[in-house]
Amino acid sequence: MSAASSLQSRAAGGTKPDIDAANEALNPMDEDLKVSSSVGALKVTRQVPSRQAMAKMLQERLFYIPSFKIYDGAAETAGLFDYGPPGVKLKNNVLAFWRQHFVLGENMLEVECPSVTPEIVLKASGHVDRFTDLMVKDEKNGNCYRADHLLKDFCTEKLQKDLNIAEEKAKELKHVLALLDDLSAEELGAKIKEYGITAPDTSNPLSDPYPFNLMFQTSIGPSGSSTAYMRPETAQGIFVNFNYLYYYNGNKLPFAAAQIGQAFRNEIAPRQGLLRVREFTLAEIEHFVDPEDKTHPKFNEVAELEFQMFPREEQVSGQSARILRLGEAVAKGIVDNQTLAYFIGRVYLFLTRLGIDEERLRFRQHLPNEMAHYAADCWDAEIETSYGWIECVGIADRSAYDLQAHSVKSNKDLMAHEKFSEPREVEELVISPVVKETGLAFKADGKNVVEALRAMNEKEALEMKADLEAKGEVVFYVCTLGKNVSIKQNMVTISYKKRKEHQRRFTPSVIEPSFGIGRIIYCLFEHSYYTRQSQAGDEQSNNLNVLRFPPLVAPFKCTVFPLVQNKEYEEVAKGISKSLTAAGISHKIDITGTSIGKKYARTDELGAPFAITVDSTTSVTIRERDSKDQVRVNLNEVVVVVKELTAGLKTWADVWRVHRVRRQSRLRNLLNKLCFPC
Template identity: 45%
Template sequence: MVTINKTAHPFDKSRLEALLNRRFFYAPAFEIYGGVAGLYDYGPPGSSLQANIIAEWRKHFIIQENMLELDTTCITPAPVFETSGHVARFADWMVKDTKTGDVLRADHLVKNVLEARLAGDREARGAAAQPPKEEDKKKRKKVAKSAAVKLDDAVVKEYEVTLAMLDNYSGPELGELCRLYSIKNPDTDNEVGEPQQFNLMFTSSIGPTGQHPGYLRPETAQGHFLNFSRLLDFNNGRVPFASAQIGRSFRNEISPRAGLLRVREFTMAEIEHYVDPLNKKHDRFYEVRDVTLTLLDRKVQSSGSTEVTRMTISEAVDKGIVANETLGYFIARIYLFLLKIGIDPQRLRFRQHMENEMAHYATDCWDAEIQNSTGWTECVGCADRAAYDLTVHSERTGHPLVVREALKEPIVTEKDVAEFNKKTVGKTFGKDSAALQKFVGELTEEELQKIKGELAQGSSVVSVDGKGFNLTPDLVTIDRKTFKQSIREYTPNVIEPSFGMGRILYTLLEHSYWSREQDLERGVLSLPPLVAPTKVLIVPLSAKDEFNPLIQEVSSKFRKAGVFSRVDDSNTSIGKRYARNDELGTPFGVTLDFASVANRTMTLRERDSTDQLIGPIDNVIATVTELVEGTIDWSEACRRLPAYDGVQAIE
């Protein structure tokens, strides 16, 4: 077998972007009209790649976890997001160029400028600096300039600590950093103003009159919560269970300049796992307890460090680093999914949110961050949302979003209860009687005991909203009563894994891209067969009519086996046809030549090694099918089929 050297050439983002553009994985939307920042259209290979990632996500989570799938609306009435807190708090901090009015996201500005200064320091100290590429020079938007200026060691440390803690800074603190470090707009070298909050939701209106304001959803989660009662009923009233949804979301990003990593319309896959707040253990935690993860917890970040720790998820839960088993279970399952679709485990970490960074609804949150050419990018969030959403929607609508659970053994309790003589109380206190009864009914056991003792002495005075009421035994009595509880009613907590499919797709493309050792111009996307847009390329060596029945037969058999194939019968050389499909990530290719017509044999090529095998057509199709399904690997295929030496005899 051929030895493959995928690191012979350093990663070149400009070459990858040229390939993705040339092969139409994705492109700026409305391009012939000049395009709109943050909006992209996927071409055939990009659409197929995303669909295959989603199909595997559905198997890995919905099917294997028995989740309930939803498809809810994108347009949402304003009261929903007012209640959830999104109208008030779903915002980023932005700054404006004081002269041009250009808008930049504050935390990204600080990050880019400080990282550029640190890069300049490394260059000044003799570290190798990458020369700017021609494609970068031609870009209309500039990045922070990296000048070779040596910094004091203390300044370097200060910058590194600031970057480690960046996600924990508030808007005013980001403004202070801009002043402290003289951070300016790198495009113009102008100063920037004070950070201001900018709500990321797109506003809309529902109906022709404009009287019903709404928003395009920034996440799919609220559609889950509002249907909780129906989901619970569908699940026969039992908790825990999970709902799942794949759909479009919309965020009006301040300055989207990072391709698919920061867009305004995107596909999300979200899970809402409902769990008893008193029992956050997971029945299948034992399956993942030995999964070892790279973790960056909040304590390390708060100390100004980004040093990671390797540990099993069971150890992280036992030490309280991860809050509970259910959260830990999903973190491990996220890790296994990302590895399965081709993410490099050496470039994957889980970072815990710091206190100030935490979403308004979360009690603990971990991001699956994937390293790429722009740094570490959050691609999956996994949050413990507690009971926040169900509680606020229930309070706003009056609809109880609760679980009513029959107890195996009734709970018997005794407590003091105040009983009013409603007729006498009404005559005595008039319109204030309702407020008085409500106030007394909410008193603690200890407070009721105090009133009971005073009543035994003749009377007791209570104060409600500053107004005194004299209670006597003919108005109220306080007696000890026994209560039997056979139903427990509670609001479940929610564990939410949330996936940004576009970000996962792009980082997978970066992790999969490399150039042949012998030829820098021959780029390859080593996408796993599981998610590759096309699984096998069919290459006929001749356009003669006698090949047509065989091409149709092979194509049909691949279709029946559920293997997506394409025929490349263009008049270019076989080498160019294979090179073109290496760029598309096609893992396998079969070649039909005159010997195939005569002997019913065909060759099988593997993309990364370019090794070729040969065998009877049906045997090759069966082998490819198993390779695509993942039941065998290439080494096993090499044991089943002989190597091809480049010559086929024609009998």
């Protein structure tokens, strides 16, 4: 989730009514979840094991680990994580696909700006004043807590543990949970007092809640006087460069700029592992568009897509998300405009191709009170996990807000223009004070009167014109003088005048899809992870871990190993490995003496879709991860087959039809029926 959209909420003074909060809070966090997921043509319902088992496996395999672990306890390291070797490969694959899908696919202008950001930039954007969470302090030892977390924990625990709780009280607590994100500092403080909540570590009394700015502060240069922050989002670097990018694009709209980079957020008390961290990778797009024309030339490419959407109306009336066709959503005005909808569609394609289960993906529209006053419309791509629905991509039409904010602060124009094919005649109201007459009438005050007359808006000017025409005189308040003066007809002319305009100048609207890459990766872990019973033939006695990554993002596309330790087979395996490297296929070779069962188990835990077993010097078997089916392939074909499979040119069913030898899977009959119905 992008800091931007959070700021947006904060800027608006409203926050998301956490629809799922009460619900989520009542679920034991590690309860097994029943999920339905699709593997190729095969649709099965599996018991997903606990989140803890998954996290344990992911950390053991170095997908990610807490940072600076050897100093654990000696330093504040919460909310900081490392990606280990398979995690980096996965992340690089996700980012490469992001670049391909968005930057290349849409011809975006990718930029890279520093993380260290001078204060003035973030003052203009509103982050210095409003990028805050509410905090309370232990009044005795100074420990800090997030006020809403304490209240949430109190209500949740009460609801879970107090079996004798009165129905009335339970209802109240659930109501508090649902409104949690909407509470002001005062309201939060009042509730904390009312429930007698104290500091969890000491039971000491707590301070009133007060805002804590979430940016990491530092300063540039040796004097210590140039305050700076680590950027909380990448977007501002793009906005301040609008003029350069517009020029680079041949002074043409629409165009989009994109940036992938680190962002920082000094959370008060990070929880939820990879979902709430203090440093994270954002991938953000700022699509600049004429506010008077938000159609999109490629909208028809996504108009027929259908997926779960959760419009405002359904949320307010207590209904669920529903399947909507994107074209219909725009036609009915549910989504504000084509460009916003186009990006929603592209985000849907991006996430599902990564391996996000579309049944656990929804696009939720912001309610009016969560949106900034300037925003035209906002949708979040939310992904369901064991933590509830997680906001992973924000897609917001932020109108002209950001460019105007920087324009005001920097005193530089950040505008686009549209040249008319021929000049247009425009009529505008002109207010012309007659300086001589006001000077005579008001002496030293004349200048202030003239300025005040010129500063009238159209409505005020037209009223004055009417009054002057009707009565010849009007009482006019001059705020710089702090008093009323009497304006006569000879002191000002107010009239419409015609003027030729050669171009239109305007501040473009910005449509911003903002991707929290770490969150998406975490959700991908949850949607990819499952366990299966070890079989008689397997050497592992416990449940076996599998990560169902699609080849597109899998850190390793395949593993290679000899069936038994044997010099000849080892040489064949090494030869295949070399050819795979030459073909640019990421893989892992294993020529240790480990048993074949363990090698398959490792393959599955790393999420490699295929395992190549060398059991002859002329051919090998290739095993597919999820079905465990095997095919026999000649040595000279193996790299081509793997390349075709992982590049999406062929499906496993295609390969199986040609090369199948024997079926080991217990799902054989089921698969047969599904894959080859005739």
